[in-house]
Amino acid sequence: MASVEDDEAYWNETKSKGFNFDDEDEKAGSQLFGVSQAGTSRLSRQLRSAMPNDASGTSLLLSESTLLSESTLSSSSNSVLFSANTSLAPAKPGDGLLSSSGVSDNTIQRIINSDRITELKPRGKLLPDEELQILRRKEQMRWQPPPVEETLRQILLGLPFSLECYHSLDDKKRILDAALEQGNGDAILCVVQFLSKTLKKSHFTHLMSQRPVAANHYAAHLSTRCQWSEFSNLLESLGRSRDVAIKQLGLVIGSIDSPSRLQTLVNCSVSHFSSGSAEMDRPFVLHTIKLLEWQFAATEKFKSLSSGQEAAESIIGKPALDSLAHACRYHWENPKAKNPIPDPLAPSALCQSLGINQRAYQWTALRTKAQEQAWDAVDGLFISRGWFQGIRLIGGSNSIPMADVAAELHAQGAPEEVVVKYINLVDNVEEKISLANRLQCHRAAIDIMKSQGDRLGIIKLKERLPSRSEEQVYAENALKSSSVRWKN
Template identity: 35%
Template sequence: MTSAKDDEAFWNSSEKLCFRFDNNEVDQFGVSKTDIDKLLAGISNTSTAEASLKSAANYQPLKPMLSIISEKTLDCILAMDKLKNLHPETSGVQPDITLRKILLGQPYSLEQYKSLASKTALLDAAIISGDGNAILIIILFLTKTLKRSLVQKILAERLDAVNVYIRYLSIRLQINEITDILTMLGQSTDSAMKTLHIIIKNTRDPDRLLNKLRNCYKTQFSALADCKEAPFVQSYIKLLEWQTIAKVVDGNEEIELNSSVLDCLRHACKGHWDLPEGKLMSPTNLSQQYDVSPRQYQKVALEVRAAIKEWGDIDRLLLTKARFILRFCNLIKTNNINVLKILYKNSAPPEVLEKYLKYVDNIERRLELSKNMHCFRMAIDILVQQTDRIALTEYKMKLQPQSEEYFYAEGMLRMPAVKWKN
């Protein structure tokens, strides 16, 4: 039989001790305070994890992946991710890994790219990715670490990179750099047009604009024999000079600098109508200098003189050539100008309208226009000419009773000399 002493020795020496009466660090369930702390911490961590899972389950992505990054760039990143798994990153030069970090917005360093070959390899990798921001980052790195002539030589062989860099330089208004690159590529016309675009878009002061345009034409456009835009630039410079003189001569703000040719023509037709041909501010001189077509000149002049009720000027403008007026006043809108519509819009009196209504060949159309434009006497005369008593009677009933036109229609109905057809 085992003694009590042996039993006590067993309980005190067993490695699988679960309960000891003489251990103050063990509670009544055989778990130490340290273990309780660990257990509580585990419960707390479990609660936090469950809360995180619950939050993740309720999370809805705001945008699909391909709406944030292009499919081509995503494929490039995935391909480089495979390369990273096959070739873990080391301290050596690895363009694909560096580019992957740039595309993902991760920290990266370009200091290890010291040789020309490694730098061009990095640029080529960026071009293959098709990401403009990555291409620009590498180009700016090259401009800081290589000679300007060498950078231009590298870009000359990579037109995709050139386009990205030119766009960047345009935003920065670095015209000289743009000119050097495009000229080196044999694109002198593109260089001149790009310079012109930047100047016009970003210069607000009229005097500075005029000076810059003169210099641009002198240094770039004048040397381009086959450039179709060169005459345009020269005409634009002359127009700005005309506008500058107009503001000084007229002393008002009616004409704004950088206005169109037609706006300038309107200004000349309004304030300098009587100036003879050959004078700088003359409307005819302005239209000839800037190749304004005759029909466009007639339209602008007609609108301006009608707006200020100068009906005599309109007669001199339109009635000097009989053949022209026959075509000009045809209501099929010959030359895209409807004379009668312009006159009526500007409240021309009936006698002025009737003067031009008679040039409408189609009598039915002339009758319709006469009624619509309230040229009562002409409408009545046409109905009498058509010997249509019923139509004239109906028209008289629509006129204002006791008015002049009402009595005129009534008098025509009583004329015995008219042989009515109905």
């Protein structure tokens, strides 16, 4: 029986001592988190004395849940954190006093920061008034607007954000100005949309009138979203009725696909371009109406004359000069015809209706007829015959310079004799020679220098020409001419 009792006593006994809060007799070498308990007690006193004062002048309280009470820690002669004669002056992370204990600066800083409480924490049982005060303070902190820089940073990085905390008008102005100064379009648009929903229309309009960049961002957003009613209301409230009228004109023109819908454009000209700042654009609108009428008529006639190419030759909605090119290609007038029947689709009629000037007409007709290689039609644009078959330029000073005409004909692949004809119509001799050389019309350049008696010029040109080429032989024959009176 004794052996059985000894066995039970063996299995029931333990050498580990349980933890007891009332037991203060611990071994001198026991440590807490790697620091002796006595050292922790001294560290607690040191940190208490190192805590700064808050804004109200009262010292910040150390949380009882984070630091151990000094009464629960026994003194230890083996403490390595502080010596017996250590001064209790405030310690800072990085000081030799703390770093010599083996505790890192980051750990010390975390301990200090964890005890810097910013709000009252309920400890134990609270009175109803105290609990109500704490809840009220938390609610106020919840709705207190964060710094605008932090909110804009979250918008820029695509992080969750909220603008609902910005209640006052000053807060809304501040975050809008900060977004404009930052230059982030997404932030500007987010803030402006928030203001449009939370401000009175008069306040919102006043803010937009003082900040045109924000107004332009919001107007572009509304235009992209096809919110035409809000777009018009915004610009009208800002006094930009001309922008509204031009936008409405573009929408109407884009929707016209038949002659029956031209009336909508007429109505638009009456409602938006009859008064105000948009009245100056009324002539343009009237010309647009005339152009569309001409385009519909020309398209119908083209369809009746040719089949299978209607889609490729459609000119509805094209610019005026494209319509003029169409007229030059399909409705060209023959100036040599006797008693020609006036054609309302002819280029001259279109120019008169839309007020297209002489130079624009000549450029368009020149390119069109040069592509068709209709050189006689090109001559009819610039040259007329006077008395004794003399050449007279059409248009005078309003006409295209002959140097430009020669260059365009050369670019379009015109024969050399056609190009030389217009080179000879250039007034300045030096410009004429330079143009002939630039357009590779060397014979024309040799003839011009020969007529001027410029022997040295022909020699210099001859040296640049390919050996035994036709142009070089032509230059040699010109130099051998005995009928020329050379000046050099």
